[in-house]
Amino acid sequence: TSLALIHMPELEYWTFGAQVPDNKVAINLGAPGDRRDTNGRLWLEHPEGGVPSAKVEVKIEPKDTSWFRLHSTAVKSGDLKWIAASGVEGAKSVTIPVKENGDHRVKLHFMEPKEMGAGKRLFDVKLQGETVLPKLDVARASGGSRKTIVKEFTVAVEDQSLRLEFATHTEQPAILSGVEWHLLP
Numbered sequence: 001t002s003l004a005l006i007h008m009p010e011l012e013y014w015t016f017g018a019q020v021p022d023n024k025v026a027i028n029l030g031a032p033g034d035r036r037d038t039n040g041r042l043w044l045e046h047p048e049g050g051v052p053s054a055k056v057e058v059k060i061e062p063k064d065t066s067w068f069r070l071h072s073t074a075v076k077s078g079d080l081k082w083i084a085a086s087g088v089e090g091a092k093s094v095t096i097p098v099k100e101n102g103d104h105r106v107k108l109h110f111m112e113p114k115e116m117g118a119g120k121r122l123f124d125v126k127l128q129g130e131t132v133l134p135k136l137d138v139a140r141a142s143g144g145s146r147k148t149i150v151k152e153f154t155v156a157v158e159d160q161s162l163r164l165e166f167a168t169h170t171e172q173p174a175i176l177s178g179v180e181w182h183l184l185p
Contacts, residue, residue, distance in 0.1 A: 026180035027058055027096060030067040030086030041180065043083060059095040066090055068113045068175075070146070075111060078148025080178075084111035087177035094164040094176065100183050101157050108164075109178035111148045112139040121172035126165040128155045135169055148177075154184065 015034050028035065028043040034054070035043050046058045047067075066089045075081035087110075088094075098104065106127060118140035125133035132153050142149045155162075162181055166174035 024182075025054070025056065026178060027056065028083050028086065028178045029088045029176060030069050031083075032069065032086070035082065037080065043178065043180075057097055059093075060088060060091050061093045062090075064090075070113060074146060075148060076144070076146045077142070078111070078150075080109070081148065083109050083178040084148035085177075087111065087113065087175055089113075089175050090173035091164075091166055091176060092174075093166070094179070096162040096179060096181075098157055098160055098162050098181060098183075101160055103154055103184045104157050104162065104181045105152065105154055105184055106162065106179065106181045107150050107152045108133075108176065109148065109150050109180075110136070110138045110142075110175060111177050112142065112145045113175065114172075115145045116172070117145075120170060121175070122169040123174035124167040124169070125151075125174070126163075126167075127153055128157065128163055129165075130155075138175065 024041045026041050026043045027046050029046055031045040032049060033045050037043060044054055044056055068089055069086040072081040072085045075085050078084055112121065116139060118137055122135045122137050124131050125136055133151060138149060139145055168174055
């Protein structure tokens with residue numbers, strides 16, 4: 001017999017039940033488990049897949065939204081392909097509780113999961129009631145399908161809730177892969 005070890009960083013690895021560090025948590029929508037990024041941020045799966053995990057009470061409306069999940073090797077570009085490889089499709093709102101009020105830096109992760117060209121999926125993104133991305137076309141902004149984009153904003157949180165709202169302009173519903181946030185000093 002023989003044994004060969006090959007370094008394959010493209011393989012996916014997931015965990016469950018990890019402890020949540022203060023101010024180092026994010027939500028990975030549709031993910032098969034929890035995972036830490038290289039900065040130590042814990043990306044929690046949502047919805048929970050049946051195995052105990054740290055809890056963040058994410059509320060998504062309507063409740064009958066659909067989910068997509070690809071292997072990260074199917075994502076053509078981006079630094080954090082494993083975040084973009086899954087997500088929610090058809091959400092009208094996403095509400096995430098945050099521990100502290102104040103100004104937060106928020107990063108939204110997107111990827112067009114279907115092989116469709118620019119202009120086929122257009123939607124507005126509101127953050128804390130303000131339209132921050134009018135007529136977002138993920139395929140156009142990223143340069144094609146299955147390519148990631150990250151949009152970053154600073155917003156004021158006054159009620160310990162981070163609120164996102166989506167309004168579609170085409171037959172294809174809004175998509176979102178991940179949300180990360182942290183309180184600014």
